[in-house]
Amino acid sequence: MLSVLRLGRGACRRTGGRAAAAVRSRGGLLGQVRLASCLLQELRERYLDAVSVTFGARCVQADWRQSGSGGQEVCRLTFQQQSGSSSSSSSTGSTTSTISVTASSSSSSSSSSSEAVTEWVEESSFVIGADGAGSSLRAAMETSSSTPFSVKRFPDKNTIVYRTIPLFWPKELATSRPGDVNYSARTKSGINLDCLPTKEGPFIGVMLYKPGDKRIAALKTDEDVRALFQEHFPAFLPAVREVDLQRFADKPDCSLPTFSYAGPVLHYGHSTVLVGDAIHTVKPYFGQGVNSAFEDVAVLEKALDETDDDAGAAVRRYSQLRAKDAEALVVLSHSLDGGxxxxxxxxxxxxxxxxxxxxxxxxxxxxxxxxxxxxxxxxxxxxxxxxxxxxxxxxxxxxxxxxxxxxxxxxxxxxxxxxxxx
Ligand SMILES: Cc1cc2nc3c(=O)[nH]c(=O)nc-3n(C[C@H](O)[C@H](O)[C@H](O)COP(=O)(O)OP(=O)(O)OC[C@H]3O[C@@H](n4cnc5c(N)ncnc54)[C@H](O)[C@@H]3O)c2cc1C
Structure with missing residues (x-):
């Protein structure tokens, strides 16, 4: 994942009394890690009494059932966390058990190591799923027969992969380059380079190309990478550090997400909604991923306001307000993905x-x-x-x-x- 996000549609701000984000200005750049730490700080400073944060936990299953005498619907999420991951505060009201699983070692496919995994179940009458393009919650909603929820996935006709490399402009060149602009080098070779600025100084170079590109696959040494830059992006070579040349050669290709959207509803029953990439996944060319996720949050806040925080009514209202936009964003972006x-x-x-x-x-x-x-x-x-x-x-x-x-x-x-x- 990149560490910089282009914001094609705006930036976040606080609205009303909620920690919601909305979209109100024309473009900008946000460091992804900065954004995450800013949100975390906001949570800790303002909502620690109401929110517990757990790192390194993975939702592996979701189901829904009626609870108590009132028969209120609750969403049950099963989480797993490998030993060594941390949690900022303990989860209350959950059932915890420790199990042991065998995980493949990354160094060799034949060897394996045993790691302790903690598994527990969280139950809630209101769940917001923001678990991205590979959402587990969305998968559970898709397989449930008691909702019209479905996911439309577009075949990827223009598959592009990428590798990143940090770019440190030497001082004498940096002065002639504004640090808050992103550069794009388009070549006839089919290999392109996007350069995204960061607040910390270096740019993030993103080299984009077709999967299996022989020129990229042939990169073995730092000299190979230098020669590639020399041939296709000579203007950027002064910004590449020696140490990053070999790292670039050793990197695997990363895939861009493929287009998909959820609909015609974005909720399950009375308890569960999805936001962000889980309901609209687009390729990042137009910087709409984060902005549209912020907008989802703003729309959900509106739905909660309109329904006096009645979760059941709010999730339905959210679907009414947002499903068409989720579809439109993906259909529009997909229609542009062809050159x-x-x-x-x-x-x-x-x-x-x-x-x-x-x-x-x-x-x-x-x-x-x-x-x-x-x-x-x-x-x-x-x-x-x-x-x-x-x-x-x-x-x-x-x-x-x-x-x-x-x-x-x-x-x-x-x-x-x-x-x-x-
Ligand atoms: C290479 C690349 C470049 C991009 N550049 C831009 C850009 O410049 N501008 C822009 O606006 N957008 C960009 N995007 C898109 C942007 O990153 C996403 O649209 C945005 O992050 C979506 O936010 P999200 O919260 O829905 O999902 P994510 O940011 O993907 O967050 C999902 C979170 O859920 C966690 N998670 C996933 N599965 C589980 C599970 N089962 N259990 C528990 N947790 C889980 C993940 O670890 C992650 O922390 C880019 C995407 C890529 C891949």
Whole structure:
């Protein structure tokens, strides 16, 4: 995972009395670790009496049942934690048992080591699942037959993998490069480099390429990496430290997430909702992942406010408010994932037409996504309308041209007829 997040749609702020995040400004960059530690600090300072934080625990199973005489629905989450992981405070009201499992050793596939794993169950009448693109909670909701919840997964037609490398600009070069801008080097070779700034100083270079790229697979030594940079990104070579060349060669390829969205509801029963990548996973090109996750939180807060914190009503309201946007974000992003014809071409066309007729054609997709006044569903509808207008416009221009051509031909044949008669 990268350590810097591009925010294409805004930044977080506190809203009302809740520790919610909302989206309100145009773009920016956040260090991922900084964001996590900031949220953790907020939790510790303000909500320690209400929240316990456990690190290194994995939810391995979820199910739902009625509890007590009132028959209130509770979500039961089974967690596992390997020994050595820490917890900032003990979980109250949970059932804990210690079991032992055998885990494969990372150094050799044939050897194995036994590690103690603690397993326990947490029960709650309100669960917010934010466990990302590989969400266990989502998997449990998907397999349950008592909800219309489902997940649409798009086949990846444009698979891209990446490796990262830190870039330290020498002082004499750093002054000519603003530290808060991200750079992108696009080459005809099919290997591209994105450089994301960090508050700490170094940029994070993200090299993107197709899986199995022979030039990347052939990297074995620091010299190989230097030669690759020399050939494709010579301007960036002064920022690469010697020590990172070999590390880059040794790194495995990392995969970008594939497109998927959940719907038509984003909740289960009366107790459980999903937010973030668990309901809308997109590739990170447009910096929408974190922003849209923040928006989910803001929408959930709105739903809780509207329903006076009635969990059952709030989760249903949240689905009503957010499911269409989750779908629209993914469908829109997926439609752009193809190169010139699906992304650059429409971007240029939309920009030109918007400039010519701003009241008729909406801004290009990137500018539209950055406009937090529009929901993703509204942007999707506007873009459909734009496309329909563009097709209509092209058809009208085509008809006019055809008529002009026919008229010219008619005129030409008349003239030729007269000349022949003379
Ligand atoms: C290479 C890359 C670059 C990206 N760049 C950007 C960017 O520049 N800008 C941007 O906006 N977005 C970017 N994204 C997307 C962004 O990281 C995600 O959209 C965002 O982190 C989603 O937040 P989340 O909380 O839903 O999921 P995550 O951030 O993935 O968090 C999920 C958390 O749940 C934990 N978890 C997972 N499974 C379990 C389980 N079973 N039990 C317990 N815990 C579990 C994980 O350990 C993790 O801590 C990028 C993604 C990638 C892969």
């Amino acid at each position: 010139f014809t699906t992304f650059v071409g429409p971007l240029i066309l939309d920009s030109m037409l918007h400039k010519l007729a701003p009241k008729i054609f909406s801004p290009n997709i990137i500018a539209s996504l950055q406009n937090e006044a529009w929901s993703f569903a509204q942007i999707r509808a506007r873009k459909r309308w734009d496309r329909a207008l563009q097709v209509g416009l092209l058809a009208a221009v085509g008809v006019v041209l055809l008529r002009m051509a026919a008229a010219l031909l008619g005129l030409a044949s008349k003239l030729l007829g007269r000349v022949g008669a003379v």
